[in-house]
Amino acid sequence: MTKARNALNRAAYVAAALDVIGEVGVDKLSMRNVANRLNVSPMAMYKHFPTKDDLLAASLEEFISRANVVPDAGLPWEQWVGRVARGMYEALCGELSWVPLLGSLRVGSQAIAVTEAFVGKLCAAGFSVEQALRAYFAVIQVVVGAVCLRASLAARTGPRPGSLDAVVPPSGPGSARREKMKAVSGELEVFLRRDQIEIGLPLVIDALRAQLKETRI
Amino acid sequence: MTKARNALNRAAYVAAALDVIGEVGVDKLSMRNVANRLNVSPMAMYKHFPTKDDLLAASLEEFISRANVVPDAGLPWEQWVGRVARGMYEALCGELSWVPLLGSLRVGSQAIAVTEAFVGKLCAAGFSVEQALRAYFAVIQVVVGAVCLRASLAARTGPRPGSLDAVVPPSGPGSARREKMKAVSGELEVFLRRDQIEIGLPLVIDALRAQLKETRI
DNA sequence: ACCTGAACACCGTTCAAGT
DNA sequence: ACCTGAACACCGTTCAAGT
Numbered sequence: 001m002t003k004a005r006n007a008l009n010r011a012a013y014v015a016a017a018l019d020v021i022g023e024v025g026v027d028k029l030s031m032r033n034v035a036n037r038l039n040v041s042p043m044a045m046y047k048h049f050p051t052k053d054d055l056l057a058a059s060l061e062e063f064i065s066r067a068n069v070v071p072d073a074g075l076p077w078e079q080w081v082g083r084v085a086r087g088m089y090e091a092l093c094g095e096l097s098w099v100p101l102l103g104s105l106r107v108g109s110q111a112i113a114v115t116e117a118f119v120g121k122l123c124a125a126g127f128s129v130e131q132a133l134r135a136y137f138a139v140i141q142v143v144v145g146a147v148c149l150r151a152s153l154a155a156r157t158g159p160r161p162g163s164l165d166a167v168v169p170p171s172g173p174g175s176a177r178r179e180k181m182k183a184v185s186g187e188l189e190v191f192l193r194r195d196q197i198e199i200g201l202p203l204v205i206d207a208l209r210a211q212l213k214e215t216r217i
Numbered sequence: 218m219t220k221a222r223n224a225l226n227r228a229a230y231v232a233a234a235l236d237v238i239g240e241v242g243v244d245k246l247s248m249r250n251v252a253n254r255l256n257v258s259p260m261a262m263y264k265h266f267p268t269k270d271d272l273l274a275a276s277l278e279e280f281i282s283r284a285n286v287v288p289d290a291g292l293p294w295e296q297w298v299g300r301v302a303r304g305m306y307e308a309l310c311g312e313l314s315w316v317p318l319l320g321s322l323r324v325g326s327q328a329i330a331v332t333e334a335f336v337g338k339l340c341a342a343g344f345s346v347e348q349a350l351r352a353y354f355a356v357i358q359v360v361v362g363a364v365c366l367r368a369s370l371a372a373r374t375g376p377r378p379g380s381l382d383a384v385v386p387p388s389g390p391g392s393a394r395r396e397k398m399k400a401v402s403g404e405l406e407v408f409l410r411r412d413q414i415e416i417g418l419p420l421v422i423d424a425l426r427a428q429l430k431e432t433r434i
Numbered sequence: 435a436c437c438t439g440a441a442c443a444c445c446g447t448t449c450a451a452g453t
Numbered sequence: 454a455c456c457t458g459a460a461c462a463c464c465g466t467t468c469a470a471g472t
Binding site: 030031032042043046051052 | 463464465466467
């Protein structure tokens with residue numbers, strides 16, 4: 001049964017790819033080092049993955065599946081949504097090297113399974129399908145954006161990428177403004193180091209709560 | 218004055234890099250093709266940009282600067298914030314190839330100039346510095362996330378990356394659920410094609426408006 | 435039918451050698 | 454001091470040649 005053998009090999013390649021990614025990061029993954037890990041010719045992979053991007057997409061699928069972000073039912077929707085979002089955020093923060101291609105890979109069935117669970121949960125809570133989908137994409141946007149900001153923080157080497165003070169225009173009399181900007185500069189670092197997901201997510205959940213209340217009236 | 222010559226060359230390299238990016242995309246940019254465009258040895262660039270990432274970071278700076286997203290003052294803060302966010306979104310959608318490295322490049326002074334303007338505007342509207350910074354990062358998260366989703370939509374070749382129906386579990390008696398999921402599947406495409414920024418941004422602005430009202434009481 | 439090694443056309447970066 | 458060409462160690466992918 002060649003189908004079964006193919007399926008096994010595919011999974012083996014993806015598992016090996018995830019191993020490589022865990023060791024050297026997504027950016028350093030290559031067809032060659034995955035094949036070497038399996039003691040096989042790099043060309044053998046092209047039967048299962050016509051392109052490196054196909055291998056990466058399959059690996060991201062498996063990564064999403066392993067992250068297991070969908071929580072138990074039974075939680076109130078706010079907490080349920082929070083758990084999904086924080087679960088995704090933490091999983092991606094654990095493998096920041098995914099970030100550069102979060103926007104360029106195809107979404108597959110694993111990602112859609114999460115969508116389905118999300119929409120189901122929110123519909124059960126009283127949202128319309130349209131509202132639930134809108135909420136889902138808003139949450140995904142915040143998660144992806146938060147991970148990107150977190151990653152670009154991690155990429156910075158020195159403590160200051162450029163000082164806010166250097167940018168404040170030399171406004172003649174505006175000394176109050178200058179003082180406020182000094183406060184901004186001071187707090188900027190603090191904000192960058194904070195858990196990014198706790199910045200955007202509460203705002204979105206608040207807005208959703210208000211939306212639901214308005215719908216029910 | 219070597220300083221001036223260096224500055225000129227730096228700008229010339231960045232301009233050439235942006236030309237190349239405009240033609241073939243960020244992913245296809247290389248030290249070699251930028252140098253070729255300027256009829257110079259690829260090695261000459263290493264004096265100004267010790268690494269390809271330095272060239273990319275400088276190019277992103279210039280890209281941000283050219284996008285010119287900070288609108289005129291005088292707009293009410295909601296509209297002002299909306300203009301900044303939509304401006305960023307549209308600029309990045311116009312050059313989607315930036316997306317893969319949105320999370321991996323250092324932020325420079327141009328980005329900080331936008332931060333400063335944003336915080337200044339919201340403080341003038343009555344937000345605290347802390348609230349304004351929080352709002353800024355939330356908006357950036359939504360913009361980046363929206364661009365990522367938009368990009369991953371653009372990356373899809375076929376119309377269906379995987380059908381929702383294929384994922385719905387064969388729940389025995391739950392026929393109402395199945396029907397709802399069919400509706401989800403139908404609307405998913407519509408949502409993916411919609412302007413992503415109009416999904417997350419209104420939610421965030423709503424939450425900010427509520428926050429401001431509460432503060433003022 | 436399947437797998438492979440060599441080869442192609444790239445890449446970022448190093449470094450000794452030119453001027 | 455500055456710039457350069459050749460070279461190193463990679464890369465994704467093609468393809469003719471093996472079994």
